[in-house]
Amino acid sequence: MVAALARPDITSPFGTYRAEGLVKFAWALADRHDLSAFLRKRIRSLVARVFSGPYDTVVEGLKFRLYPGGNYDDRKMMAKGRLPEQAEHRLIAPLLGKDRVFVDVGANIGTYSLFAAASGAEVLAVEASPDTADKLAFNLAANGASDVRIARTAVGAEDGELSLWREPSNAGFATLVEDLTQGEWAGNWSAFRVPVRPLADVVAEAGLTRIDVMKIDVEGFEDRVLVPYLSTTSRDLWPRAILLETNCRPHWTEDCLSLLTRLGYEQAGETRDNILFSLKA
Template sequence: MNSIAPHVDTQSPFGTYQAGDAVRFMWRLADQHKFRQSLRKFFRRISARFYAGPYDTEVEGLRFRIYPGENYDDRKMLAKGRLPEKQEHKFLQELLKQGETFVDVGANVGTYSLFAAKAGMKVVSLEANPVTASKLQFNADANGMDDLTVIVCGAGAQEGTLNLWLEPTNSGFATMVKDLTTGQWAGDWRPVEVQVRPLDALLRDAEVETVDLLKIDVEGFEDRVLLPFLRGRTQEAWPRVILLETNCRDFWEEDCLQVLEECGYRVHAETQDNLVLVR
């Protein structure tokens, strides 16, 4: 099936691509942390070569068309049979309120956006990578989520264009911080020019006035999204909850956590990669 499947298919109906036992076995093998890292990478290369996707799968009651050969979140869903970032979803679950607005900056393929939409929230998903955004839109349509809006644009401090750096083995780990592409995360990074606008302007154009929950995961660019957004709004218009990725905080130009504390946000939950803050 994979040999004749298009690389990215957002037209065929959900259910077109089925992951057989061999596919699931190989990706589970590649995800076995009892193996040393070099061996996991070997299994991942083999799996990506022969079982890159697409595959259609249901995870926690949500439908996804996944491409495990090029996306970490897709690999996790196929290998684990659940949404990635399990602890974060657990913490967020108790904070989701039907009818409120969830804004997802760096939405990737929608593991958070669809999760919030399933809980009855109005969702606005920002994804700068047009290819990834098309996958996200397919996943939203496959779940019949009419109250989920996908905006294909990057968020930043000012309007313009920037290079979005992409690594082919993990399209969800895209960054506008060129310094991040060396050292620990060195790889075959390639830039694509994308439009960038302030978050408040994007939401205003989408006629979104209230942001109740805000999730930002943009690989070291979080400060340039979040801080101008907060400073451009009154305190009454600040989000009730912020889910902020912190594993690339060394690349921030300004310390988001100090500013958030001064704004009255307190840590509700913490994981290795993220903070959930409540005001």
Template sequence: MSQSATLLDTRSPFGTYPAERLVRAAWRLADRHDLSRGLRKRIRALVARVFKGPYDLEADGLKFRIYPGENYDDRKILAKGRLPERAEHGLLEPHLDEGTVFVDVGANIGSYAVFAARHGAKVVAIEANPQTAHKLSFNVRANDLENVTVVNSAVGSKEDTLPLWHEPSNCGFATFVTDLTTGEWAGNWTPTYVTVRPLTDIADQQGLERIDILKVDVEGYEDRVVLPFLRHADKAMWPRVILLETNCRPYWSEDCLSELASRGYEVTGRTNDNMVLELSA
């Protein structure tokens, strides 16, 4: 593979980097869960060196330029030929309609944002990692979507500048929680200092008068996105539906779920990694 094919490319037109049959077969092998975790990890490392990307492909009718050597979501799209987190998309789909306001905090490469926009939603896709935000913007353009605004910012309780820790094999798993960079997820983590802003400020800047659906996936920082927003925003701005990642719940500084329940949110759906909560009337 040429060196140029391993670099970030957000200028070449979609279709420049086709995912050939050998590429797909290699990543399907690397994603085989009937193999032991250790063997799968070694295969993935080898495949990532040879078939790092980028590649252009369609999944569920949506276009993505992916870098499977660098991102879990990209690997899943390439290996399975469909969007990841299909169960979560199924839970959200009944709430998506023309004009629905969808705010995606931790948008990654856009598997939720592009999906929601294709259903007619007005999307504000917020991504802290600058390089990932460039990839997200490319995917939005590749799908000719004019109803998505990409905001390159982190979200927290106050304006700040903080180190966002990321690991080269999965840039989508970026976190402010340093405890997540050890133990099970130990790796070659490095920090990028990013701007942090409250969600209320971003919503004001985007001229939002309501948020119908709020999706939050920020690797253990979900409580510091959701709770300050609910405490400071007018109740009319409270999302009617929240998709909240809960697999890093032990790293929250506050119990998000108990406060959401006290404010009238009920759990109406769940998967292994996420919960859907709806605001009761």
């Protein structure tokens, strides 16, 4: 059964929901890491009930409609006033720009896609969760990024359907890997069916003839996105660089890292949760 979540408002114009000072203060308090994890969780739960969103705000020059009560990225932007994953953005920034192509697999609400689009890059954003894809589309439209294409599908080895698991406190952490919903990340998970397509088909449908940077962040399903793609496409369609999330690596069924090495990729940078690979000439 799917958890009952409020549908996002994707029709009211940007600016309808102002984030007042009290809202930002409350979320900054909930994000204080000098507090114990237990206390921070209790504060965050209270703040999420009172200030769940939506709120319209501008972060590093980009417009977002945020729902901090239900998504980690939204909370971070509300609390910090900056984009999340700044170290990753610094890694890929030199690889983006005019005439570059960026593919965002697991686009969430668009922090990477909008960052890439703002550089002048052509962007394909892939997002499986319908509600999150709606939020992504709203944020793109609010920024005038109507040329960013959205593929509303999960990606995997073959066409079909799979169960997407969602936890209501963090919509951006939706996963196709049921095992991930236990243990460290146990919570109020529920599942619903979503379409799945091979990434190669999604890329072909978008008309892309090359990819300069591909980011893959799909909560433990990265191997089942990347391995089939590299196995079924020509080298011309292999990304020149891949930003691969690795913090859910224990849930992979195949070792992407050794495969990338065998295919001629080398590590070009690393953060706490991601590794950047570059394809050798």
